[in-house]
Amino acid sequence: MGGTLFTTSDGAILTNLTAGVLTLDFTAGKITDAAGNVTNMNTSLQIMSLSKCNSFMVFCSDADKIIRVGNALTISDHTLTTTIHNYEFDHIQITIPANSTPDENQVAFMASTDSYLNYEVSDNWHDRGVVTGTSTTAAAEVYKKHVGGYEDFYITTYNNNTGGSGNSIDMKIYYSIDGVTFFAEQGYTTAVTVTAGSYNSYASSRKHHFYLVEILSTVGGAHNDFTVYYNNVSVF
Numbered sequence: 001m002g003g004t005l006f007t008t009s010d011g012a013i014l015t016n017l018t019a020g021v022l023t024l025d026f027t028a029g030k031i032t033d034a035a036g037n038v039t040n041m042n043t044s045l046q047i048m049s050l051s052k053c054n055s056f057m058v059f060c061s062d063a064d065k066i067i068r069v070g071n072a073l074t075i076s077d078h079t080l081t082t083t084i085h086n087y088e089f090d091h092i093q094i095t096i097p098a099n100s101t102p103d104e105n106q107v108a109f110m111a112s113t114d115s116y117l118n119y120e121v122s123d124n125w126h127d128r129g130v131v132t133g134t135s136t137t138a139a140a141e142v143y144k145k146h147v148g149g150y151e152d153f154y155i156t157t158y159n160n161n162t163g164g165s166g167n168s169i170d171m172k173i174y175y176s177i178d179g180v181t182f183f184a185e186q187g188y189t190t191a192v193t194v195t196a197g198s199y200n201s202y203a204s205s206r207k208h209h210f211y212l213v214e215i216l217s218t219v220g221g222a223h224n225d226f227t228v229y230y231n232n233v234s235v236f
Contacts, residue, residue, distance in 0.1 A: 003114030004048055009040045013059075013108040019098035022107055026053050027090045034096065045090060048113070052088040055117035057081065061106040061127040061232075063149035066095040080125055080149040080234055086115040099146035099179065099210075104129055126150075128231040131213075135169045137220040143213040143228050146179065150232040153204050153211060160225045161196035167224040168195045171215045175208035182212055193218055194226075 006026055008014065014022075020034025029044025045051060058067055059081045067075040067082055070089035075082055096105045106127060110119045127150070131143050147153060157171050170191035174182035185202075194200050217223045 003054075003112045003118065004043060004050070005119065006041050006043060006053065006111040007109060009042050011042070013106055015104070015106050017096060017105040017107060018103045019096050019100070019105070022094040022096060024092040024094070024109060024111075025090075026092075026111060027051075045113075050113055052090055053111045053113055054088055054115045055083075055085045056089075056092065056109065056111040057083045057117055057119060057121045058092070058094060059106075059108040059125055060094060060096060061125075062097055062099055062146055064097045064099060064146055066097075068093040068095070078148060081121060081123055083117065083121055085117060097146070099144075101141060101144040102129075102131060123234055125234040126231055128229075131228040131230070132225070133215070134225045135167075135215050135217040135223045137217055137223075139172075139214050139216040141212055142215050142226075143230060144210065145212075145230065145232065146210055147207075147232050148209050149234060151205060151207065151235045152233040153202075153206075154229075154231040154233070155202040155211070155213060156199055156229040157194055157202075157213065157215070158199040158227045158229070159194040159196055160227055162225050165222070165224055166196045167222040168193050168218040169215055169224050169226055170194070170218045171200060171213060173202055174212040174214065175206070176210040176212065177208065179210045182210070185211075191216075191218075196224060 029041040173185040176182040
């Protein structure tokens with residue numbers, strides 16, 4: 001007889017998670033995020049009249065995560081996916097770092113009462129999202145991500161021009177190794193102007209540690225609304 005698999009109630013990935021500690025309580029079958037929101041797992045150790053899980057897989061969209069398993073094992077392996085077999089635990093804490101603007105992160109997990117996780121783990125992950133806003137006279141950082149662990153990076157900046165003002169926006173893309181000092185990416189050392197209703201498309205496989213998008217109004221006081229679509233892809 002096979003063991004029991006534990007995940008979210010609908011099997012979906014957890015999204016829109018803010019930085020902080022995410023707690024997976026397998027005894028009660030509860031998930032508590034950093035904001036204090038509580039959701040259910042698909043089952044619990046109590047329901048199964050069991051006391052321990054014995055293997056797990058955790059994906060976090062930020063490879064700088066820290067995983068604490070039970071009260072003894074702490075893992076900071078700088079990978080998107082962490083898998084442990086043959087180790088008893090009843091709860092896991094995932095510390096999500098404050099590396100993202102906007103503060104949105106994703107986590108997927110699977111645990112089992114078997115000593116070997118009966119789940120084929122894929123490393124094909126992607127962290128994608130949408131940032132909306134309105135340009136300002138001063139340059140503003142509208143998107144910043146720690147992208148260690150990913151291979152391909154896609155950023156599309158769209159000047160929505162919802163109100164039909166016809167105003168353009170300027171944008172730059174930067175990269176960083178330490179998340180503190182940023183350098184303009186090739187082709188963005190001077191601001192790229194995105195006219196009303198148009199877009200700028202950026203794609204790269206250069207594995208910098210952070211990417212950042214900065215936007216401002218081309219003409220001071222002449223603003224326009226924008227959308228930034230980002231997609232960081234792990235292909236291995």
